[in-house]
Amino acid sequence: MPAGGGARRSGGNLRRNAVWAFVGALLASAGWATAVLVVPDLVSTDASPRPLGAYRLSDDFCTTGRPSSLLRLYSVSDSSAPTHHSDRHPALDSMNCSMSLKRSGAGTSDSEYASAYLRADLHKAVNPAPEFAAAKEVYRARDYQVTDVPGLGEEAYFLYKDDPGASDKTWHSVSAELDVRDGGMTYYISWSASYTEGKTKVPSKEELRTALQSDGWDAVRAMRK
Structure with missing residues (x-):
């Protein structure tokens, strides 16, 4: 086996992994953005305000x-x-x-x-x-x-x-x-x-x-x- 074969395959694997990592990051970002826009409760924290709905203040x-x-x-x-x-x-x-x-x-x-x-x-x-x-x-x-x-x-x-x-x-x-x-x-x-x-x-x-x-x-x- 040529001495550099393992290194070339390793470099190719790294490049492929990097590409897939980049694609995965894009998909994750798109999914996260969709969750924020469509289902905001999924990304709210314990400190986030909760909806008040129709509740209103009364003067008496x-x-x-x-x-x-x-x-x-x-x-x-x-x-x-x-x-x-x-x-x-x-x-x-x-x-x-x-x-x-x-x-x-x-x-x-x-x-x-x-x-x-x-x-x-x-x-x-x-x-x-x-x-x-x-x-x-x-x-x-x-x-x-x-x-x-x-x-x-x-x-x-x-x-x-x-x-x-x-x-x-x-x-x-x-x-x-x-x-x-x-x-x-x-x-x-x-x-x-x-x-x-x-x-x-x-x-x-x-x-x-x-x-x-x-x-x-x-x-x-x-x-x-």
Whole structure:
């Protein structure tokens, strides 16, 4: 075998490999460009903003997000009117509502009063999904009962915690919350109250879950009108 034969074949192989590598790079570039143009979600990153669809900001979230089901368990307190606020920003629109509640027929026990807070954010510059998922794990680590709610937005979960007092174990602080994410929209409604064992109790976990889920459905629909 001539001494240079192996070198010539090697050089030919290198040239052929280079040609095919060049062709492959062109095809890959064309495919990548097509993916960017046709299927942008394939090339989005975790930090990329998510679509907001028809969600819009409301100037009065106490009206738009009115928790009708919760208000069948409570009425708005006569001593404190609901308050609301909305903010517009190129990166984030937000709206909230705070309500002081009074339970009908609860007498004078400490469970007569409660509070509700509603908030919705329209994230226009970032993807809220990673933080939404992280918050769920934080609640779980803080001993909240976490229940997934299928079919509401892209992801949703219900939170509940009945926490006895540190010094007086008969006194309980109770909280319930529904969190929803749909694309770049996040929404939550929270309720909190307290009671003392042996006296009139607050609504049950199931009553609160049913009420907050129903109000969540209504609020999500109302924000898209």
